[in-house]
Amino acid sequence: MTVLTSPLGRLRWTLTDGLTLVGREVGRLRQEPGQIVAALVFPAVMVVLFGYVFGSAIQVPGGGDYREYLMPGLFAMVTFSSWLGVMTRMAGDASRGVMDRFRSMPMARLAVPFGQTGADLLIGLLMLAIMVGAGLLVGWQPRNGLIPMTQAFLLMVVLRYALSWVGVHVGLAVKNEQVADVLVPLGLPVTMLSNAFVPTGGMPGWLRFLADWNPVSALTAASRELFGNPGAPSGDVAWPLAHPVTAVLLWSAALLAIFVPLSIRAYMRGGR
Amino acid sequence: MPDPIVVAEGLHKSFGDTQALRGLDLNVPRGTVCGVLGPNGAGKTTAVRILATLSDPDAGHARIAGYDVVREAGKVRERIGLAGQYAAVDDKLTGRGNLRMFGRLSHLSRREAHRRADELLDRFGLTDAADRQVAGYSGGMRRRLDLITCLILRPQVLFLDEPTTGLDPRSRGEIWDSIRELVADGTTVLLTTQYLDEADQLADDIAVVDHGQVIANGTPDELKATIGDRLDVTLEDPAALPAAMTVLNTLAGADPTATDTDRLSVALPGGRRLRLADIVRELDRAGVAAADVSLRRPTLDEVFLRLTDREETVR
Numbered sequence: 210m211t212v213l214t215s216p217l218g219r220l221r222w223t224l225t226d227g228l229t230l231v232g233r234e235v236g237r238l239r240q241e242p243g244q245i246v247a248a249l250v251f252p253a254v255m256v257v258l259f260g261y262v263f264g265s266a267i268q269v270p271g272g273g274d275y276r277e278y279l280m281p282g283l284f285a286m287v288t289f290s291s292w293l294g295v296m297t298r299m300a301g302d303a304s305r306g307v308m309d310r311f312r313s314m315p316m317a318r319l320a321v322p323f324g325q326t327g328a329d330l331l332i333g334l335l336m337l338a339i340m341v342g343a344g345l346l347v348g349w350q351p352r353n354g355l356i357p358m359t360q361a362f363l364l365m366v367v368l369r370y371a372l373s374w375v376g377v378h379v380g381l382a383v384k385n386e387q388v389a390d391v392l393v394p395l396g397l398p399v400t401m402l403s404n405a406f407v408p409t410g411g412m413p414g415w416l417r418f419l420a421d422w423n424p425v426s427a428l429t430a431a432s433r434e435l436f437g438n439p440g441a442p443s444g445d446v447a448w449p450l451a452h453p454v455t456a457v458l459l460w461s462a463a464l465l466a467i468f469v470p471l472s473i474r475a476y477m478r479g480g481r
Numbered sequence: 482m483p484d485p486i487v488v489a490e491g492l493h494k495s496f497g498d499t500q501a502l503r504g505l506d507l508n509v510p511r512g513t514v515c516g517v518l519g520p521n522g523a524g525k526t527t528a529v530r531i532l533a534t535l536s537d538p539d540a541g542h543a544r545i546a547g548y549d550v551v552r553e554a555g556k557v558r559e560r561i562g563l564a565g566q567y568a569a570v571d572d573k574l575t576g577r578g579n580l581r582m583f584g585r586l587s588h589l590s591r592r593e594a595h596r597r598a599d600e601l602l603d604r605f606g607l608t609d610a611a612d613r614q615v616a617g618y619s620g621g622m623r624r625r626l627d628l629i630t631c632l633i634l635r636p637q638v639l640f641l642d643e644p645t646t647g648l649d650p651r652s653r654g655e656i657w658d659s660i661r662e663l664v665a666d667g668t669t670v671l672l673t674t675q676y677l678d679e680a681d682q683l684a685d686d687i688a689v690v691d692h693g694q695v696i697a698n699g700t701p702d703e704l705k706a707t708i709g710d711r712l713d714v715t716l717e718d719p720a721a722l723p724a725a726m727t728v729l730n731t732l733a734g735a736d737p738t739a740t741d742t743d744r745l746s747v748a749l750p751g752g753r754r755l756r757l758a759d760i761v762r763e764l765d766r767a768g769v770a771a772a773d774v775s776l777r778r779p780t781l782d783e784v785f786l787r788l789t790d791r792e793e794t795v796r
């Protein structure tokens with residue numbers, strides 16, 4: 210039945226149990242088709258709201274179509290929703306006792322954080338696919354060919370995965386679904402404070418500093434560059450915007466290095 | 482005691498300044514139901530969490546089926562089921578989906594997990610609701626699902642933390658029936674509760690816990706015997722009250738209290754037995770006309786209040 214003793218056996222069960230938990234998220238989505246509809250409507254609303262409402266008033270630096278400029282920002286926004294979703298699910302399991310049930314079962318312990326982040330990756334790919342569809346409909350296109358495009362999507366996936374570990378950690382720390390729900394709206398201002406929707410050039414100095422160093426900006430700048438969309442920074446810009454691909458990779462590595470060990474420790478110790 | 486399957490010795494656990502457990506001992510023989518009774522904050526949940534490997538004691542140790550809950554937690558987890566104080570199932574999945582998921586996480590094969598889910602749903606009367614989302618279940622159905630989720634691996638020991646809190650009498654009865662059925666299969670059950678009739682109905686042995694310690698234990702009958710029977714007399718004429726007081730005092734060997742102008746009540750000291758016929762005769766001899774005389778075993782509620790109350794005055 211259960212062989213959790215050898216390192217290889219443990220790794221195998223961590224993967225198997227992690228996949229079961231990914232399957233759980235798929236099952237939840239299947240039970241709540243409304244969520245899928247919401248996931249379809251949300252990007253459409255964002256594209257219309259930002260692309261047509263704000264777009265009419267915003268000048269793209271260096272010229273170009275605002276909706277082409279906008280899509281990399283929306284991709285980044287979707288990527289950054291990752292930690293919120295994972296946080297909500299972790300906190301929900303913790304406050305409902307589901308986490309305690311997992312802990313009292315003879316399953317692989319690390320399967321829970323790995324399963325949650327794995328499930329988020331799947332959700333992320335689905336959302337990205339929907340977003341790409343919405344973008345293509347309003348005239349957005351990757352213009353630099355296949356390889357840079359793939360690189361851009363890979364960057365999104367890597368940063369998303371790193372961010373989902375932030376969600377695991379925060380979810381385990383708050384342990385309370387209500388608190389988690391209160392934190393969710395904070396996600397929006399964090400994404401807005403970036404170059405995703407408007408150029409940072411016009412912001413007051415201190416705000417511009419925050420926006421330039423926001424990882425959302427690095428990811429947006431990297432995708433604009435790789436997709437060949439307008440708005441690539443020129444002249445004297447902050448380091449993360451001048452080297453956006455490197456900046457995204459560094460951000461991801463740093464988040465993983467900090468939050469994977471922290472989360473695992475918090476999960477293993479939970480409630481002791 | 483023959484073959485104890487749950488043993489706890491001197492468990493201590495503090496949360497900051499709160500001492501949740503201060504030397505708790507427990508001993509549950511295989512195949513029995515142990516009821517852990519205690520007021521709010523007595524330490525019941527803390528004890529269950531330690532026994533179910535969710536939390537480590539600060540001092541003392543515990544073994545389940547011979548395995549230490551700290552050092553051999555993995556072995557313990559293969560042998561226990563835990564239903565916590567709140568139904569720990571995934572609201573967004575169906576009942577069947579929950580059981581299949583927990584079956585897979587218990588390392589059953591996909592086929593076996595599906596089969597076991599169907600079997601449990603059928604046996605505990607949830608087949609009709611099996612494919613509905615748990616969010617739409619009633620409180621009773623949700624608890625029942627929570628309970629059967631613990632049974633997937635046929636655990637030797639089942640920990641139930643207040644399994645019927647918040648349920649209506651009918652749903653409680655259904656949960657009780659399920660628990661009785663499990664015990665008939667040989668499962669050992671440790672259940673905490675605040676409902677004394679629940680312990681009375683289900684438990685072979687009761688441990689009364691207060692301030693993190695077991696302050697009394699025994700069978701329900703043994704516990705009731707510690708505070709003696711209760712004698713209530715209703716008089717036809719309130720004027721006879723003083724005379725009746727004297728008679729009852731001599732008979733019972735304790736001071737009766739007047740609970741009304743025409744009513745008296747006295748708790749017999751532990752172990753003292755009286756016969757109804759003797760009481761009526763003595764009252765008659767003193768010229769007291771009684772409208773009603775009743776002699777009854779104390780309820781577990783009275784025992785519980787007395788025990789936890791005494792603890793309060795000691796402190």
Ligand SMILES: Nc1ncnc2c1ncn2[C@@H]1O[C@H](COP(=O)(O)OP(=O)(O)OP(=O)(O)O)[C@@H](O)[C@H]1O
Nearest residue numbers: 496499500501519520521522523524525526527528
């Ligand atoms: N995680 C925790 N952090 C701080 N204090 C705690 C924690 N868990 C329990 N306590 C405290 O320990 C004491 C015992 O709590 P416990 O939950 O074990 O009681 P209980 O007997 O289960 O009560 P109830 O009948 O209310 O469920 C209480 O004073 C409680 O406030």
Ligand SMILES: [Mg+2]
Nearest residue numbers: 525526527566
């Ligand atoms: Mg409790």
